[in-house]
Structure formats: structure tokens, C-alpha cells
Amino acid sequence: MLGCFVFLVTLVIAKEEGTYEGSIPLVTFGALTACIIAVFTVASGAIILIPTWLWSLGYIAEINTVMYKLVWWGMGHGSQQINVAVHVSIWYLIIAVLLGAKPLSEKVSRTAFFLYILFLQLASAHHLLVEPGLSSEWKVFNTSYALYLAVLGSLIHGMTVPGAIEAAQRKNGYVNGIFNWLRKAPWGNPAFAGMFLSLVLFGFLGGISGVVLGTEQINITLHNTLYVPGHFHATVVAGTTLTFMAVTYLLLPLIFQRQVIWPTLAKWQPYVFAIGIAGISLFMMGAGTLGVSRRHWDIAFSDAVLSFDYPATAFLMLGLNGMFAILATLGGALYVLITVGTILFGKKVDGSNIMESLGPMPQRQVSGAVKEYCSAGTFHLPGTYILVTVFFTAFVLYYFVNWKYLSEIWPIG
Known part of the structure; x- marks a missing residue:
């Protein structure tokens, strides 16, 4: 609440000082x-x-x-x-x-x-x-x-x-x-790469799975299974954490005024983390679809009076989840090392190298995009239309598959 108060007061002061119009x-x-x-x-x-x-x-x-x-x-x-x-x-x-x-x-x-x-x-x-x-x-x-x-x-x-x-x-x-x-x-710029990977993973994994979980009938097959934390990893980690990692590569030169050390490692860090967290999310949701419960200390029900055996595929999913968790941990460790190392040992940023410090970007830029109230002014976007079509196709197919799965485990008629 204190942070919110400071933010709101800052907006008032910025308006009074004419920081923006x-x-x-x-x-x-x-x-x-x-x-x-x-x-x-x-x-x-x-x-x-x-x-x-x-x-x-x-x-x-x-x-x-x-x-x-x-x-x-x-x-x-x-x-x-x-x-x-x-x-x-x-x-x-x-x-x-x-x-x-x-x-x-x-x-x-x-x-x-x-x-x-x-x-x-x-x-x-x-x-x-x-x-x-x-x-x-x-x-x-x-x-x-x-x-x-x-x-x-x-x-x-x-x-x-x-x-x-x-x-x-x-x-x-x-x-x-x-x-x-x-x-x-600029795929070699970790800020852009991390942002775009976050966009894709948040939409395809987090967004689609969120709508599926929010459907009352389908939810009954997935509630309190590993599908739920799989969805959370796609939204909170692949979406939010990866985005925060991406923007760090802009904040280091702009706020801390240090050039990012180990630029080659920094270039690969978002990809390593994104692949790892995508695997975690996918295989958690896969195991959850097969019924593996969350919040349970032993899904094998060892020594239980009423035993239950999950299909072998479920354990394969869990094993793959662990492998990708190692990859995500490696990506996270790289991020910490690069960030802390940059703050402590990075080259000082000044007017002569500030653009270089922000990483690769197109040679020509559209001015005024940050500070002005404005729109792109064009809808000639054939590539975007194709990407959006691919997304909605994936969404409809996955939504249908879950309804089909529900009809098989919950016969109607």
C-alpha cells in the first residue's frame, strides 16, 4: 500500500511539473x-x-x-x-x-x-x-x-x-x-528476445490453459491436479518473470549506468530460461491431464489401503518436468550472475556508449513512441494476422480436445 501511495503521489507531482502533457x-x-x-x-x-x-x-x-x-x-x-x-x-x-x-x-x-x-x-x-x-x-x-x-x-x-x-x-x-x-x-538483444518469448509463452501456454481452467465443466477434470501449477508457471514465470528479466537488460545501463558483462551469455540467457520454463509448464499440465494430483506428498500412494496406479506416461511427464526444471534453474542462475556482475563490475555508461549499451536494435527508429500519445497509424500487418490466426486455431483445437476428453471420462446420455 505504501508503494502504491508513493506511485500515485509521483503521478500528481509529475503532472504539476509538466513532465508529460x-x-x-x-x-x-x-x-x-x-x-x-x-x-x-x-x-x-x-x-x-x-x-x-x-x-x-x-x-x-x-x-x-x-x-x-x-x-x-x-x-x-x-x-x-x-x-x-x-x-x-x-x-x-x-x-x-x-x-x-x-x-x-x-x-x-x-x-x-x-x-x-x-x-x-x-x-x-x-x-x-x-x-x-x-x-x-x-x-x-x-x-x-x-x-x-x-x-x-x-x-x-x-x-x-x-x-x-x-x-x-x-x-x-x-x-x-x-x-x-x-x-x-533484434533477436540478439536479450531485452527483446525475453519480451517476445514471454509474449508467446504467456499467450499460448498461460492464456489458453487459463480459459480451459475457467470453464466450469472442464475444470472438474483438472482442478487440484498438477495442471494448475503448470498453468501458473506459464503465466507468472514464463509471463511475468521472463518479462522482468528482459527489462533488466535495459535498466542496467539506464539506471545503474553499467554495460552488461558477458554479452554472449546475456544473449542466450532468456532462451535457456524460456525453454526450461516452457517444458516445466507443458509437462506439469500433461501430468495433470492424466490426473496427477497437486499438494500430495506421495502420488504413488505407497502402502495405502486403496492403491491407485497412474499411467506410465504420467511418470514420464514428471521426469521430463524435472529435466526442464534444471534447465530453467540454469537460466535463472545465469540471470543472477549477469545482473549482479554487471552492477559490480560492468563498464561505466556515458553519453558515448549509451546506445551500444542498450544492445542490438534496428538502425532506423520511429521517434516519439515513448513520450507521445500516439498510434501506429497502419493496419497493413499481414504477418500479425497470420500469427493471430495460428493462435486462435491452436486455442479452438485445444479447447475442443478438452471437451472431447471430458465426454470420454464423463459419459453423457
Whole structure:
């Protein structure tokens, strides 16, 4: 709460000092979205402590468990959505700094952030889909209509960011073919590579699996299985952590004023971490689909009166998960070593080497993308349209497969 207060006061002071004109910049607007969600989140956690504290003192005879879970998940789910709003804001920041990219429509991007404020908290109901004390009507409304409006916000960002990259790259001169703009992107820059990998993993793994978990009927097959932490790893780690790692490579020269040491290792670090965390997420979700439970000390049920054997494929999934966890740990260790080493031993950044310190980027850039209220001004984005089509095709197919799987384990008729 203190951090939110400092942030809001800073916005007021910045306005009074004329730091910006008109509306606050888009990246700051995204940070404001995260701040508003944070206030709600912390308030939910604080409010629910009051009856539990009074109950512990004996002043309240009992606590309605459904009420407790509902308010608690306003904090539990909301704390994740703070990260989502922030890391989406950082996506816009990185592409603006490195490519001069502007959002396709700033008004639409701001509206998407506003959808987060209105509906992300309601979507916390998907944690309660197997709760018998809540009606099916309440569950369906909050995890269908409300959840889908929150998902709409993420879809807008997920389509706008690659579209903004394509628009900027084409203005930068990469106009040949459908995907030349993507091939010529600064993949050797760890900030860009980490951001784009985060975008892809968050959308394909975290986003699609989140909608599946938020469907009441399908959720019954996946609730409290390893599928759930698999989804979390795709959103919080592949989405948020990887994005924060990416932006670090810009903050080191800009804030700490140090050149990144071991540039070759830094170039590969996002890829190592992204591949590792993608494997963790995929194989956790695979094991969860086969029924492997979470929060259980022994899934083999050794010496249990009623034994149960998971298919051998489930144990294969767990083994592969462990292997990719090692790879992700290696990527994380590289990040820590590079970051700490840069702060302590990196070459000093000054006016003569600041651009070099930000890493590879296109030679031509679109000016004004960071500080001005503006839009890309073009919708000639054939590559982005193909990427979006691939995403929706994958989404529809995976959604259908889960309904088909449900029909096989829960016969109808």
C-alpha cells in the first residue's frame, strides 16, 4: 500500500511539473492499472483478517467458509493480476525503446487495461468452481462472461504488441515478404528476445490453459491436479518473470549506468530460461491431464489401503518436468550472475556508449513512441494476422480436445 501511495503521489507531482502533457503515457497507464488492482488485492487480504482475528479471540463463534474463500481469493488471484498488468506494460515499454513501436490504437490498448480493472477480480471465481456452497449460475457468470471480458483485454494486448512490432519494423525499412520484419527483429538483444518469448509463452501456454481452467465443466477434470501449477508457471514465470528479466537488460545501463558483462551469455540467457520454463509448464499440465494430483506428498500412494496406479506416461511427464526444471534453474542462475556482475563490475555508461549499451536494435527508429500519445497509424500487418490466426486455431483445437476428453471420462446420455 505504501508503494502504491508513493506511485500515485509521483503521478500528481509529475503532472504539476509538466513532465508529460495530456493523458499519462500508456506504460504509466498500465502501471496505474496494476496499482488499482494492488489496492483492491491488499484490501481483500486485510479485510478477511478481521473476522478471522475476532474468531481466534473467541468473539465470533464461526466463520462462513465460503465467504472466507471468496474474499481470500480476491487477494490470491488479484496478487497475480498485479504482475500481469505490469508485465504487459513492460512489453509496450521494451518495443517502444528498442524499435520505436507505437500501439496500433492507444485508445484500444488503454481500454484493454481498463477491462483488467473491471473484470480480472471477478475472474478469481475460477478458483471456486468445485465449491459446493456456490450456485452454478454464479460460477458460470463469473467464469464465463466476466472471465471472457478479462481475457478480451489480454487478447487485445497479445495481438497489439506483435502488430506494433510489425508496423514499426516495416517503417524501419523491413518491408519484404510477410515475416521479414520478424526475422530482422533484434533477436540478439536479450531485452527483446525475453519480451517476445514471454509474449508467446504467456499467450499460448498461460492464456489458453487459463480459459480451459475457467470453464466450469472442464475444470472438474483438472482442478487440484498438477495442471494448475503448470498453468501458473506459464503465466507468472514464463509471463511475468521472463518479462522482468528482459527489462533488466535495459535498466542496467539506464539506471545503474553499467554495460552488461558477458554479452554472449546475456544473449542466450532468456532462451535457456524460456525453454526450461516452457517444458516445466507443458509437462506439469500433461501430468495433470492424466490426473496427477497437486499438494500430495506421495502420488504413488505407497502402502495405502486403496492403491491407485497412474499411467506410465504420467511418470514420464514428471521426469521430463524435472529435466526442464534444471534447465530453467540454469537460466535463472545465469540471470543472477549477469545482473549482479554487471552492477559490480560492468563498464561505466556515458553519453558515448549509451546506445551500444542498450544492445542490438534496428538502425532506423520511429521517434516519439515513448513520450507521445500516439498510434501506429497502419493496419497493413499481414504477418500479425497470420500469427493471430495460428493462435486462435491452436486455442479452438485445444479447447475442443478438452471437451472431447471430458465426454470420454464423463459419459453423457
